[in-house]
Amino acid sequence: MRRFATIKDIASALNISVSTVSRALRDTYDVNASTRQAVLQKATELNYRPNFNAIGLVHNRTHNLGILLPEITNYYFSTLFTGIQEVAYKAGYNLTLFVTGNDAEREVDIVRNLSLSGLDGLLVSVSSQADSDQHFQEVIDNGVPVVFFDRVSENIHTSKVMQDDYNGAFEATVHLIKNGYGKIAHIAGPEGLTFTQARLNGYLDALRKHKLPVKPSWIVHSGFTQQHGEQDLEQLWERREKPDAIFAVNDRKAIGAILALKRKNIRIGKDVGVIGFTNDPVAAIVSPSLSTVAEPAFEIGKLSCELLLKHIHKKRFEPEQVTLPGKLIVRESSSRL
Amino acid sequence: MRRFATIKDIASALNISVSTVSRALRDTYDVNASTRQAVLQKATELNYRPNFNAIGLVHNRTHNLGILLPEITNYYFSTLFTGIQEVAYKAGYNLTLFVTGNDAEREVDIVRNLSLSGLDGLLVSVSSQADSDQHFQEVIDNGVPVVFFDRVSENIHTSKVMQDDYNGAFEATVHLIKNGYGKIAHIAGPEGLTFTQARLNGYLDALRKHKLPVKPSWIVHSGFTQQHGEQDLEQLWERREKPDAIFAVNDRKAIGAILALKRKNIRIGKDVGVIGFTNDPVAAIVSPSLSTVAEPAFEIGKLSCELLLKHIHKKRFEPEQVTLPGKLIVRESSSRL
Incomplete structure (x- = not known):
């Protein structure tokens, strides 16, 4: 027994597509005003309540972390990512993954075009060809915490997680x-x-x-x-x-x-x-x-993400540098x- | 020679941290009203213009695709991801990556908590333990296009890319x-x-x-x-x-x-x-x-993403099913x- 009308009920009541109803409710640019008006009216009439999955309420999973990796098709970086993901998932953060392909130009392009307003923090392992890191300083200057891991930038004063x-x-x-x-x-x-x-x-x-x-x-x-x-x-x-x-x-x-x-x-x-x-x-x-x-790839991923979350939640923080030992x-x- | 003041200029003029200025400009909840007021006033005074990287203007890279994978630490899925990323990067889309770890429960949890309002489309390879796929139907019903690849869901009517x-x-x-x-x-x-x-x-x-x-x-x-x-x-x-x-x-x-x-x-x-x-x-x-x-992992990734972008740009589409051959x-x- 459903207590509220769904998006499907509105669509069939108005004889329009589910997709149009969804767009009208999300107020996207490609729905004309009269359709939107009709949808909103019908939604009120039918006692429509947005589906919980449409607004990410349950775990408040509306936060985002960016991850910048040189590659993903190798064991080390994909394991690092898995460690990051373990922490992020539990804390209710989504991960937007950028892969530079070890291309310094693409790295700068990606970082300069980050939409910082939707980003709570950034985890970075730098590209092997990078000879400048000013683009990372700009992110930090805009108030978005950055944690470097594995391939770190020496010149930027922020937290870093490395192996020994x-x-x-x-x-x-x-x-x-x-x-x-x-x-x-x-x-x-x-x-x-x-x-x-x-x-x-x-x-x-x-x-x-x-x-x-x-x-x-x-x-x-x-x-x-x-x-x-x-x-x-x-x-x-x-x-x-x-x-x-x-x-x-x-x-x-x-x-x-x-x-x-x-x-x-x-x-x-x-x-x-x-x-x-x-x-x-x-x-x-x-x-x-x-x-x-x-x-310790998995551990480095976990620690980097934990450190980033700490920085996100505490405005004034001292950058930390963590070095984990390897094992012969x-x-x-x-x-x- | 800079033509506009930066966030740093505002911070030093007011003797507060760069981070606080950034938060004030982004209007986050944790900056008090008087600080925000002071920042906004100083910003106008100093002719502050938001840094281009803060608003993602250059390539209009503000669109997002979600990717749901069972794992990332193996060659096949990480290569698939790389193929997806090649297409997405060129089209100016960011990729939010969710890894289920082949855990059906986590898959449902992730999908039910997706913030659909910030998602232009979803690429999915299902978890091996999933015995239901209603959660994907709900995403589609909310007007977000879904393309399945590799591990597809038989019961959902949408585009699918597989190998033979x-x-x-x-x-x-x-x-x-x-x-x-x-x-x-x-x-x-x-x-x-x-x-x-x-x-x-x-x-x-x-x-x-x-x-x-x-x-x-x-x-x-x-x-x-x-x-x-x-x-x-x-x-x-x-x-x-x-x-x-x-x-x-x-x-x-x-x-x-x-x-x-x-x-x-x-x-x-x-x-x-x-x-x-x-x-x-x-x-x-x-x-x-x-x-x-x-x-053809890379090809499957590319094709899936191309298909998804096609569906995003054309509201009414017929789902397509593509099967690529393997090679002995x-x-x-x-x-x-």
């Missing part, structure tokens, strides 16, 4: 050294991104601490995909002196390196050790399985001993 | 038969979902057409993860008569089956053939590499001959 890239890279490199590898190359991300720089520094300091040579020709910068990893490995194998181990900035590049080494019939884990960073599920599937540093996971690709 | 699950499954099974496998099992998805039923039917018809036995004990229904694939394989191997090939409803389950078979030291592609469905990048990484039916990709896991 330096120590993770340091530990991964030391692990290779302890397993008897002494000529360790690094296939890195693009230059100029904070987190890839931190991983590079961890790698360099581990070599220095163990008095191993730092050879610039064993450090290759490129993008983040498996294909980049394959290309980087090929480049390294053109060097006069070849390395005997690879520390890759992420698992996808490490897997690219593994595939390229397999094509060369090089025994991975024996002749050449490989370690990645992320703990993508594929690291356990590839053969030999890939040693790596597990990143040893598999076949690095266990020479 | 039946023919893909038929082709995959025939491929196994032609490679000399005669005892073919199917590790399926949950019962009651249209697309898993279509893949089951393709498998059954291929067996029948080639006069091969259909054994109910060789058909196992469970979830979509790699772990489910491992469990299904273990179940099959408890049967009195074991199969000599596996057709899996997706690549993740096929990879689970491969890992379980490897633990049993069964030679994949020789003793037992395996074929999946999706063409997840991991299919080429696993060893032996996985034969599969490639799904033969790798090591099925090439016995």
Whole structure:
């Protein structure tokens, strides 16, 4: 037994479409005045009450957070998103997701065109090509809280959630050294991104601490995909002196390196050790399985969103910087001993 | 040289925070009347003009589409999302993403609480546990166009974009038969979902057409993860008569089956053939590499979004049903001959 008339009842009483009634009730521009008048009159007459789902009353889910990600088709970022979503859903916030495709121009375009009036806060992981971050400062200056995570902007004073890239890279490199590898190359991300720089520094300091040579020709910068990893490995194998181990900035590049080494019939884990960073599920599937540093992606997503909600609810806040530790996971690709 | 005052100028002139000025200009509830009055007066005085990025004028990017996905942390759905995003971005629409986690209750909760007034249209791939779809009918009845993709709802009369699950499954099974496998099992998805039923039917018809036995004990229904694939394989191997090939409803389950078979030291592609469905990048990484039916995920995303935009711009539309073909990709896991 319905206590109120529905939008369908109004439509059939007036012999017009449900869609027209809906538009009239929402007062959109494409319904003429007389139709709207008739709809409103009939709505009153029939004791129409807007359906609860039409106005988002039950959980008051009318708040919005924006999320800016460089990519979504990889394990790390989609897991981050899932962590964010867990917190947002429970707090009654919707998530508007923007994916830049690692394109700095698109990032600026998206941020400059955000409709800030409908946005309670913004979560950002910056594009790898970005060389300016003024567009984020503008968002903050307009009173919308911003939290950076993973790929953070160094120049903007706001809250940031990261994993411990330096120590993770340091530990991964030391692990290779302890397993008897002494000529360790690094296939890195693009230059100029904070987190890839931190991983590079961890790698360099581990070599220095163990008095191993730092050879610039064993450090290759490129993008983040498996294909980049394959290309980087090929480049390294053109060097006069070849390395005997690879520390890759992420698992996808490490897997690219593994595939390229397999094509060369090089025994991975024996002749050449490989370690990645992320703990993508594929690291356990590839053969030999890939040693790596597990990143707390889900946790980073959760924490970033919790921090953003805190900033939204408390006008005056001190930006916080949170760094979560990674975890070394040893598999076949690095266990020479 | 700035021609207009910024929000910062107002803040420093009044000696209050930028955030308070922003809130006053946006007329939020938590700024008291006298502050708001002072801000508005100063804004006029200083010739303040809202920053273009604050009102989304440049590309008129103030439109919103909702997307409901069962998951985002897998290749298929994240690629679908990327296809949707390509079209939406160019057309100036933002995407609000809801992930149900394959939870029917959460799906209903999300849909019933959608703020339809801010939503121009909805793209949906249904949760695997959903046994009702009335909540989608309510959205449509409220005048918001809905397009289903991939996991569609059979009972709702609206546009749908799918891949050809039946023919893909038929082709995959025939491929196994032609490679000399005669005892073919199917590790399926949950019962009651249209697309898993279509893949089951393709498998059954291929067996029948080639006069091969259909054994109910060789058909196992469970979830979509790699772990489910491992469990299904273990179940099959408890049967009195074991199969000599596996057709899996997706690549993740096929990879689970491969890992379980490897633990049993069964030679994949020789003793037992395996074929999946999706063409997840991991299919080429696993060893032996996985034969599969490639799904046009990016294309399905693009087409769904194009169709939705068409429906949004044309009030009276006839729902369309589009089915895109898959493509058989033969790798090591099925090439016995």
